[in-house]
Amino acid sequence: MKIEQLWVFSVKQCILAKESRRNHVDFFDQNESLSVFLERRHDCLFEMCEDLEVDLIFAIDGSAKMKIDGFNRSLHLIDEIVTGIHEITEFWKATVIQVGTEGPAVVEIEQKSFDTLDDFRRSLATIGWRRSPGSRLGDSLVDVADLAMRYAIKGESDFVWMISMTTGFSDDKLDDFEILKNSKVSF
Incomplete structure (x- = not known):
């Protein structure tokens, strides 16, 4: 069991270490020493990742508080993340949900495997x-987290990652989402 957990952890770290710390400072924990990061990256065997199935769930803020530039930046980041995952494994599915709307969250792209990056x-x-x-x-974020957990329970993918892109401003409380986020469930 420990070996399997270690392997899963190292694979996840390999996927996340794809980007360089120099080019994307904001992607990384700045408290981690550079030597630890470089050692972790050196130990990555990307061939361990190429057959993994990754389910990506993006929650993007569609409220007026996000502003058009922030919304467009979110779409650009989604494209960058999916491109990075695609370079490592061709087995990925994406779901894009617009949150922060007055009604329920709006599913913009249903869970889907795409034939090419251009299709996505x-x-x-x-x-x-x-x-x-x-x-x-x-x-909305609680709804999306529930969806991510349902995908994970189905067990169709090796990893289910929920990535939220918001301003953090909300007319309702974020307490329930914070509790979920800080629980033992890994997003």
């Missing part, structure tokens, strides 16, 4: 900013 990018390009005047971010 075409789908991503169809997503428009909803500019919701209210921001129901807390409840």
Whole structure:
């Protein structure tokens, strides 16, 4: 069991270590020493990752508080993340959900495997900013976290990652989401 957990941890670290710390400072824990990062990256065997299935769930803030530049930056980051995952494994599925809207979260891209990155990018390009005047971010993020847990329970993928991109401003409380995020469940 320990060996299996260590292998899963190292594989996850390999996928996350794909980007360089120099080019993407904001992606990494700045408290981690550079020597630890470089050692972890050196130990990565990317061939361990190439057959893994990764389920990516993106929650992007569609409220007016996000502003158009922030929303477009979120879409750009989604493209960068998916491109990075695609370079490591071709077995990935993506779901994109717009949160922070007044009603329930809006699924923009249903859980789907794409034949090519261009197919994914075409789908991503169809997503428009909803500019919701209210921001129901807390409840929406809990809904998305519940969806991520259902995907994980199905066991169809090796990893299920929920990635949220928001301003953090909400008209409702984020307490329930914070409790979920800080629980033993890894997003």
